[in-house]
Amino acid sequence: MFDSLKKLRRKLRIKKNVERLFKENEYYHSLFAKRELRVPLEAELFDYFRKLFPLIEKKSKGQLRILAVFPHYNWERDALLPSLRRFGEVTHYDWQPKYDHQGKDWLSGQKQRMNSELIGLVNDLVQKGAVDVIFTYLSGELVFPETVQEIASHGIPVVNMFLNDKEIFVGKKKKDAAQGMRDICRHFHLCWTSTEDALEKYCVEGATPIYLPEGANPEVHRPYDVEQDTDVSFVGQCYGVRPMVAGMLQERGIAVSCYGYGWPNGPLSTEEMVKMYSRSKINVGFGGVDNLKEMYCLKGRDFEVPMSGGFYLTEDNDELARCFVPGKEIATYRDFEELVSKVSYYLKHDEEREEIRRRGYERALAEHTWEKRFEKVFTILGVLKAD
Structure with a gap:
């Protein structure tokens, strides 16, 4: 009996989720067409960032100073940090375990404290002239729109990567705030999505998107000479x-x-x-x-x-x-x-x-290495000299 109820609840949850996602997709597709929007081409992105950051000095690979903002769950640190370090010095901000964004008091206080700490770190690096580009892996669950606005106000390019736009571009809403990218995406200079059909959603919300798939790190993901047992x-x-x-x-x-x-x-x-x-x-x-x-x-x-x-x-x-x-x-x-x-x-x-x-x-x-992905993003932003 309990198994049957569990299966029924699961079917209802899936049905509800399907209806939500299709409704969301239709909503954004309709607005994209109605407003006659267009996803920017790669060449247009180059030109856009050249005009947005006219005073940026391009640096050679290995010379960049990068602030990387993302938590480590199971793959992020091993995959992303070694790849980023090929471009230069990396300062990594991971708020865990000091702040627990899955904890009960995240919305009542921890989120605000973490956001304030992040803003303070960015301000400190900017004042020291110690950052050329900021890479983040964030969502509305983790940061407030005002936090992103503050981070992006220093004339330092900020690119955010999000890998779950297919399901939670909007996501759950807590205190009327979307837990996905909807409320914060327009404040980043560049939004990197691994979901091609999310490009229209980013454009509707006033963001500048680029589609790039995930990658892998060959220093970690490499063949082993072992028996196929x-x-x-x-x-x-x-x-x-x-x-x-x-x-x-x-x-x-x-x-x-x-x-x-x-x-x-x-x-x-x-x-x-x-x-x-x-x-x-x-x-x-x-x-x-x-x-x-x-x-x-x-x-x-x-x-x-x-x-x-x-x-x-x-x-x-x-x-x-x-x-x-x-x-x-x-x-x-x-x-x-x-x-x-x-x-x-x-x-x-x-x-x-x-x-x-x-x-x-x-x-x-x-x-399909992460290094290739970062090379493209940093070149488009205008902080990396093209080979």
Whole structure:
């Protein structure tokens, strides 16, 4: 009985979320068309920032002074900081554990104190002439619009990256404030989104957006020379359809080793996770947004697995197909039956699987590093000399 009620609540939650997201998308798409807005081209962004910051002195790679503002949950520090340090000296502000933005008193006091501390840090660096560009990974849950306004008022370019616009560009509202990007995005100089269809939303809200997918850090995500002792694996949290799909594969005679929070095996360390990508003949991925049908988004795993030299089989996604060639650099599936079919096929065709794995690794290393992403952003902002 309790399981049935739990499943019913889950279905209702998903239905409500689907309705909310489709309504939100239609609202922004309609306004974008009505106002005759246009997403800026890359060449236009270069020109815009050249005029916005006419006195900025471009610096060579390795000479920038960067303030990086983001919390570390599980991947951020290892992926982002080493890549940023290739461009120069990095000051990293992570408010955890001093402030807990998931705590009960976040809205009643901690958020204000954290925001004040961040403003103080920026003011201090600016007064010392010790910052050339500010990179943030923030949302409305974490900062007030006024905080972003203050940070961006010093003539120092501020770029914010947000990787969950597909689902929470607006998000939940607390005290009438959107927890996503809606209320704060217009105050950043540049908004980096990994969701292509969020570009219209940013434009409607008066922001300047750029679409760039996630990346991976080859210093961390690299191939290991280990025995391939695992046929099929999945690394990620246990939620939504994932346990059901894993169970259905087991019923078809396909053993899947699953790791992450919620699975019996538990999570892996970063090194163990990357080694698992090499140990596995097939690394399975899920591209859906919170179990929403026909709604997909890019995942960090989409780049980390190929960068780690793993063979990657994930859900079909138009955006991912512009990053890797399906069937040549990665493999994709559209439904459960195709997943079963392709797992069975590639387990029997070692040479073809190896060739796809090799091409995926080469593409990831050439085009999809975090360093490449930052290089493009800093060049567009006008703080980095182009090679």
